[in-house]
Amino acid sequence: MQDSAQSALATSTILPLDGAYDLGRAMADTAENIEQVLNSLLPELRPGEPPVVAAMRYATLAGGKRLRPFLVVSSARVFGVTGPGVLRTAAALEMVHCYSLIHDDLPAMDNDDLRRGRPTTHKAFDEATAILAGNALLTLALEILGNAVTHPESDVRISLVTGLARAAGVAGMIGGQAMDMAVHETPVMDLDGLIRLQQLKTGALFAFAGEAGAILGKAADDARRALISYAYDMGVAFQIADDLLDVRGEAKDIGKTPGKDAASGKVTFVSLLGEGEAEVRAHEFSDRAIRHLDAFGPEADALRAVARFAVERRK
């Protein structure tokens, strides 16, 4: 698992971005650390037990870019904060992301059989196990944030718990998923609607990644707001780039069949704007994300590099 997480970044075509900061190396290092922390936080497989634990591990220890954890780590580093508590927070956020993917893939939702070239969790196990594994990951993530090992001060832990719960709840990610399901039935959506959907469905967790760094760093309100705004704009840039990769990317890089979104009639930034205009907008959001960091110095270079990576990546 660690090898695949590492190689995902090692083969990135945009590295190094500049002489000062090697994003590919930093993301690969974080991905490796997160894989280890996830492995230690997930319940152990024991013989004779129901398959829910195996399904939790299957869905979570599957490598990938670990972009959200990297945002947590990089946001905390803006305030000079590093260490196991940061990685636990990052891993908890990744668990919530993985739970959302398990449930999104269910037959009653997007009904996907494959994710990143592997059977989805309900295909590798069964639907009941997939539903329970998703529930268990959400529950475990919030328990981890509340645990004293994550931070010695209960005020900090409470801010993390309530921040993640809000981001993952009906005013955040779940609201976005519900809106997405409704759109499936009446696929009429303009650009503002799509941005709003994206900001709920995936933006809220990105925003929490920035917020978590600020909470762990005990940042002042304006710094906290700057990181949240950065993460929202970076998230939109990332999503537009995803839609562009869906029409331009190669299957071996993006881990799914190119053109799948277009073929399914899904409303995307590309279907609304066309490729050229979508690319312009992606760069606008990326630039805007970077401008939210103007008050910070080189300690925010990782976040600036991620915002560029979001739109320049090939996978």
Place this chain on the structure above:
Amino acid sequence: MQDSAQSALATSTILPLDGAYDLGRAMADTAENIEQVLNSLLPELRPGEPPVVAAMRYATLAGGKRLRPFLVVSSARVFGVTGPGVLRTAAALEMVHCYSLIHDDLPAMDNDDLRRGRPTTHKAFDEATAILAGNALLTLALEILGNAVTHPESDVRISLVTGLARAAGVAGMIGGQAMDMAVHETPVMDLDGLIRLQQLKTGALFAFAGEAGAILGKAADDARRALISYAYDMGVAFQIADDLLDVRGEAKDIGKTPGKDAASGKVTFVSLLGEGEAEVRAHEFSDRAIRHLDAFGPEADALRAVARFAVERRK
């Protein structure tokens, strides 16, 4: 809604239990309070929004005994603690209970069309909405426990959050649901296995109800352990009585077709022990639950009355 919650208890056949404590009145009062608190904590219905909020409200504001909230309220009262924070904690626990029912009823799980005489949530809405509504209730419950309105001290809130997350997680309720699904496939289970399954699937939330009262009451360790042990044993007594009602009860009282469990070939305390022995065991667990309260005085009478109610109720 409040009327049905109230009438559920007002028509109970076992009231009053004795001259000193009117359990029926106390449970009806708590049920009414909880209905109001749930109503205020759940997101509001707004026109044009996806149906997930309506589904959350449908599944939660359906009346019922509100036994778990009553246990929270009664356990807190052992330590002289009352007020809005206790009711918020009780309501959060009820949300987790309702989320578990929504997901248990799904086609991939128990595939039930009716609950308490009404269409289950996935029948009244659709599967995707039911899955999301369950997820949203779990998320909201943990957010509520973390909110400063629930208790001024963050240490207390953290204990509530982590306590509920553990009870609802893979080492508690979800573990029990997973075991229950596995049993569906290989229905070979002895009494110890069934008690273990029940203690995970429903006992863990009962235990948290007792624990929550102890946390809110800042109880000493031995008092906290006593309430948890009480709640576990009371939960088993309650479940055995449920199995007895399934074979003895009348449809109008129990809100489902009598004999349903037996007809489905489900392993129950009655199928393992027979009616007579099951009744003996129910009373044993109820008595044992009450003995865990020996260190407390009349301030624990509500809990003693509930343990009797668990096995003497007719619905």
